[in-house]
Every structure is written in C-alpha cells, then in structure tokens.
Amino acid sequence: MANTGRTVxxxxxxxGGTAAFGLDLSADTTAFGExxxxxxxxxxxxxxxEVKGGILGSxxxxxxxxxxxxxxxGTTLAHDRLAGAQGTTITLLLALGIRQAPTYGTDIVAxxxxxxxxVRDDTDGMVTATIQLAxxxxxxxxxxxxxxxxxxxxxxxxxxxxxxVVVNNGAASAAGGYFVYCLTAVDAGTATLSVDESADGTTxxxxxxxxxxxxxxxxxxxxxxxTDAAVKQYLRFQVALAGGASTATFVSxxxxx
Amino acid sequence: xTANTGRTVxxxxxxxxxDSGGTLRSIxxxxxxxxxxxxxEVDQSAWYDAIKGVLLNTPSFATTITGPVDTTAxxxxxxxxxxxAGLNTPLAFDVRIGIRHTWEAGEPTFGVTxxxxxxxxxxxxxxxxxxTYSADIVMFAGSAAPExxxxxxx
Numbered sequence: 001m002a003n004t005g006r007t008v009x010x011x012x013x014x015x016g017g018t019a020a021f022g023l024d025l026s027a028d029t030t031a032f033g034e035x036x037x038x039x040x041x042x043x044x045x046x047x048x049x050e051v052k053g054g055i056l057g058s059x060x061x062x063x064x065x066x067x068x069x070x071x072x073x074g075t076t077l078a079h080d081r082l083a084g085a086q087g088t089t090i091t092l093l094l095a096l097g098i099r100q101a102p103t104y105g106t107d108i109v110a111x112x113x114x115x116x117x118x119v120r121d122d123t124d125g126m127v128t129a130t131i132q133l134a135x136x137x138x139x140x141x142x143x144x145x146x147x148x149x150x151x152x153x154x155x156x157x158x159x160x161x162x163x164x165v166v167v168n169n170g171a172a173s174a175a176g177g178y179f180v181y182c183l184t185a186v187d188a189g190t191a192t193l194s195v196d197e198s199a200d201g202t203t204x205x206x207x208x209x210x211x212x213x214x215x216x217x218x219x220x221x222x223x224x225x226x227t228d229a230a231v232k233q234y235l236r237f238q239v240a241l242a243g244g245a246s247t248a249t250f251v252s253x254x255x256x257x
Numbered sequence: 258x259t260a261n262t263g264r265t266v267x268x269x270x271x272x273x274x275x276d277s278g279g280t281l282r283s284i285x286x287x288x289x290x291x292x293x294x295x296x297x298e299v300d301q302s303a304w305y306d307a308i309k310g311v312l313l314n315t316p317s318f319a320t321t322i323t324g325p326v327d328t329t330a331x332x333x334x335x336x337x338x339x340x341x342a343g344l345n346t347p348l349a350f351d352v353r354i355g356i357r358h359t360w361e362a363g364e365p366t367f368g369v370t371x372x373x374x375x376x377x378x379x380x381x382x383x384x385x386x387x388x389t390y391s392a393d394i395v396m397f398a399g400s401a402a403p404e405x406x407x408x409x410x411x
Contacts, residue, residue, distance in 0.1 A: 004333065006285070006325045007388050036383025039343045041395055045315040051294065051403070052317040053396035056378055059343045096335075096384070098328055107328050107335060109384070146339040 002105035002149070003098040011097030014066070015153065015182040015251050016090055017220030021081045022182040022250075024153055028078040030128070031067040035094055035109050037144060038062065059143040061111060063092060066131040070120065082131060083118050089136050090115045091220040093180050093253060095149050104165050104237075106149040108253045110180040112136045112222055141224050142178060147255030150195065151237035153184065155249045159240055163202055166236040167254070172199065175257030176229035179210040182220040183250040189243025190214035193252050197232035204236060210254070214242065227257055260363025260407075261356035269355030272322060273410075274379075274394075275348035275371050276331070277340035281411055284334045287389075290321040292352050292367045294402060318403050323391045326384055338382045338392050347376025347397040351410040368410035369403040376400055 013026040040057030072079040082090075093110040095102035102108075113133035121128045148167045181193045195210035209225050225231070237252050272286040294316035302309040327333035341348060349371030353360035360366070369376055377400075380393040396403075403410075 002328075004328045004330055006327050009386055009388055012386075012388070031386040034383050034385050036381060036390075037343050038381035038383070038393075041378075041380045043317060043319075043395070044398065045317075046399070049315060049399055050401050051396050052297075052315050053398040053400050055398050056343060056345050056380060056395075062383070096326065096328070096388070107339075143343055144339070146335075 002103050003100055005098055007096065007098045011099060011101060013095045013097060013102050013153070014092065015095070015220070016092040017081070017182055017218065018085055018088060018090055019219050019221060022184045022218035022220040023078055023081060024184055025068070025078055028068045028071045029066060030069060032094060033064045033066060035063045061135045061145055063094070063113060064131060064133045066133070068129050068131065070127045070129050079129065082115065085115050086118050088115060089113070091180065091182070091222050093182055093251060101152070102149050103152045104149055105167050106152070108147050108149050109145055110147060110222070110253060110255060111145045141176070141227050142255065142257050145255055147177070147253050149251070149253045150235060151250060151252045153249065153251040155247050156239045157247045160196070160236060160238050162236070166201060166234045168201065169233050169235070169256065172231065172233045173256050174228060174230050176225040176227040177231055177254055177256040178222050178224045179252070179254055180222050181212050181250060181252040183212070183215050183218050183248060185218060185249040186215065186245055187247050189241065189245030190216045191245055191248035191250070192240040192242070193250055194238040194240070195254055196236045196238045198234040199232045201234045206238070207231060207235070231256060258358070258361060260361050261358060263356060265354065265356045269358060269360065271353045271355070271360060273349070273351040273353065273368070274337060275341070275376070276337045279371070281349050281351070282332050282337050284324070284332060284337050285327045286322050286324040288323045289352065292320065293405070294318050316402065317396070319393065319395045321391055321393050323389060326388045326390050334390055338379055338390065342379040342382035342392065345378060345397070347371055347374065347400060348378065349411055350377040350394065350403065353409065362409065363407050366406050366409060367403060369401060370410045374399060
C-alpha cells in the first residue's frame with residue numbers, strides 16, 4: 001500500500017512509450033522539470049463587484065523539460081527509442097513515490113504528449129539530453145490528469161484474482177476517466193492489460209473499455225472512457241496472457257474524470 | 258488562551274482552502290506570494306492640477322502558494338489542490354496569522370468565506386522535480402472581496 005505524506009525525488013518513477021515500445025525511463029531520467037495544469041484566466045470587474053475576478057477557461061497541461069542521461073545500444077534503450085520517437089505522440093506516466101518506490105495506490109500523473117524535441121545537451125560530464133513536450137491536441141477528453149497507480153512495475157504470470165492489491169476511491173464516480181499502461185516485457189504470445197472494478201471490494205468485473213488489447217511486444221498507451229462512464233469504487237489491475245505467454249512486466253494506472 | 262498582540266514569525270501562519278467537498282483544510286505551505294488587496298490606480302489628473310493624483314478603482318487579489326507535495330489523506334497539499342485545480346467552484350480561502358502561537362480569534366486573518374457565489378479559484382497547480390508544488394489562487398467572478406479580519410473565514 002502506498003505511503004502518504006511528503007517525499008523526495010529519488011522515489012519518482014517515469015514510464016513511457018508508444019505503440020512500438022514501452023520503457024521504464026526511471027534509470028535514465030534525472031529530472032522531469034515540472035508537471036501541472038494551468039487554466040486560462042482573464043481578470044475583469046463589473047462596476048458593483050467588490051473585487052476583480054474571472055472564470056477559468058481552457059486548461060493547459062505541461063510536463064518537462066525532461067532531462068535524461070543518454071543510454072544507447074543502437075536499438076532498444078531510452079536514447080534510441082526517444083530519439084526515434086521525435087515528432088510523434090508518446091504516452092508518459094509519472095509516479096510520485098512517497099518515501100518508497102511507487103506501489104499500488106501511488107499518485108500518478110499521466111497523459112499523451114507530442115515529443116517535439118530530443119536534443120543532446122552541451123554539458124560536461126555524462127552526456128545528457130533534454131526532451132521537450134507539448135500537449136497532444138484533439139483527443140484529450142479530460143482537463144485534469146491526476147490518478148492512481150494500479151500496478152507497480154513488475155512481472156505477473158497469471159490473471160489477477162486477488163482482492164487486496166486494489167485502489168479504493170472512497171466512492172463510485174460517473175465521470176469516466178482513462179486507463180494508462182506501459183508494458184515493458186512479454187516473453188511470448190500476447191499480454192492484455194486492463195482494469196477490473198468492484199462496488200464492494202470483493203466481486204470484480206471488467207471495467208468496460210479499459211483495455212490495452214492484445215500486446216505482442218512492449219508498448220504504452222492510453223484508453224479513454226466516455227466522460228460520463230460509471231466507474232465503481234474499487235479498481236484493480238488485470239492481465240490476460242495468451243498464445244504461449246507466461247510472464248508480462250508492466251505498470252498501469254487509472255485517472256478518474 | 259487569549260489572543261496575543263505584537264509581532265510574530267511565519268511558523269505560526271496557517272493557510273486554509275476548501276477541498277473538493279467544500280471542507281476547509283489547512284494544507285502544507287512554505288511561502289505565500291502576497292496577502293491583501295491591491296487597488297487599481299486611475300490617473301485622473303488635469304493639466305491645471307498642482308500635482309498629479311489618482312483615484313482608486315476596483316481592487317484585485319491573486320497570490321501564489323508553494324510548499325511540499327503532500328499526499329496525506331484529506332489535508333495533503335496534493336490531495337486537496339489536485340482535486341480543485343482548474344475547476345470553477347468558488348472555494349473558501351483563509352490565511353491565519355498566529356501571533357507567536359497557534360492562531361486564535363482576535364489575531365489577524367485574510368480571506369473570504371466560501372459560498373456558491375464567493376470564493377477563490379485554483380488557476381494552476383504544478384509539481385516540481387524537487388517534490389514541491391506551486392498553485393496560483395485567483396478570485397471567482399463577482400465574488401465578495403477577501404478581507405482583513407480577526408475572525409476565521411470558513
């Protein structure tokens with residue numbers, strides 16, 4: 001179960017990828033810059049108002065700039081994947097570990113960004129790169145992107161039948177949300193990552209729509225639910241191995257609307 | 258205990274803001290940008306005035322609070338602010354300046370009591386790499402003005 005309270009950055013973890021790769025970026029990320037949201041706001045005052053004020057408009061989500069140590073094997077490591085993903089959409093999940101590595105229930109921030117630049121830094125010491133991101137337009141249904149980790153990075157060898165590694169929201173919601181996942185390894189066949197929901201914390205069924213589909217290789221992505229979708233109080237991770245797969249390593253989370 | 262008078266230091270200042278359920282919460286803060294109203298100056302000088310002068314128009318209030326990211330249930334800075342940031346529901350806001358002890362009635366406060374029409378909004382909420390946060394506080398349109406007082410705003 002996740003700790004609560006304050007923390008330091010060494011417990012932060014960053015995961016990400018595209019439909020073509022999924023990586024734990026934590027071993028190469030030295031700083032994520034800043035993550036947050038900022039609403040448009042114009043201050044005004046009618047004659048009789050006691051104080052100037054306004055109404056919040058459209059929200060901008062920001063992440064970065066991300067600083068990384070360049071790590072390359074020519075094909076599969078962070079530098080190779082991120083440099084290759086320049087100019088495309090990338091899914092990122094930032095887990096805010098509280099005085100321990102992230103676990104189920106850890107607060108996360110996640111979304112899709114356009115990887116607008118990956119630039120080698122001109123610095124002494126270890127060779128580093130800076131990643132600049134811009135929020136992807138047109139597909140984001142949710143202005144706020146704070147959620148909970150359902151599955152910390154680790155391997156699973158069978159479907160989840162447990163009732164203890166769950167995230168309790170305190171109440172059901174009816175504002176949809178989105179499922180975020182990052183599969184970093186599957187040994188054979190396919191792994192399907194998804195979310196189960198429950199009203200009582202004991203009996204679970206699949207949360208409709210919250211599934212990655214069958215993944216035959218590492219990948220990351222986001223699946224949006226309808227903005228009025230009902231989501232029950234308790235959520236847990238789920239994984240289905242098929243086609244000869246015996247183990248899948250992944251991280252997953254859910255952001256409620 | 259009775260209210261103290263005189264001077265004080267920051268450690269006795271508490272910042273309160275409504276959570277998403279409308280419950281006033283004291284959240285971890287280690288700086289606050291400015292507390293008070295600032296009135297707009299309008300230069301209404303005429304050429305033949307001996308000196309230039311102004312009249313004061315409608316005031317404004319906005320501030321930035323910072324502090325440690327804290328996920329404590331109910332009262333953590335992240336717990337409260339992540340849930341209200343970007344929303345247009347007015348929130349109660351109160352800065353209570355304790356005079357050399359925990360604040361009590363009779364000692365300074367600055368804030369606004371929250372209602373459906375009155376309160377502040379959290380315009381932005383950002384988490385930094387060092388696990389600190391910053392949040393911009395602005396006024397809801399048409400709200401009553403926050404005020405200096407010696408009683409709590411709720």
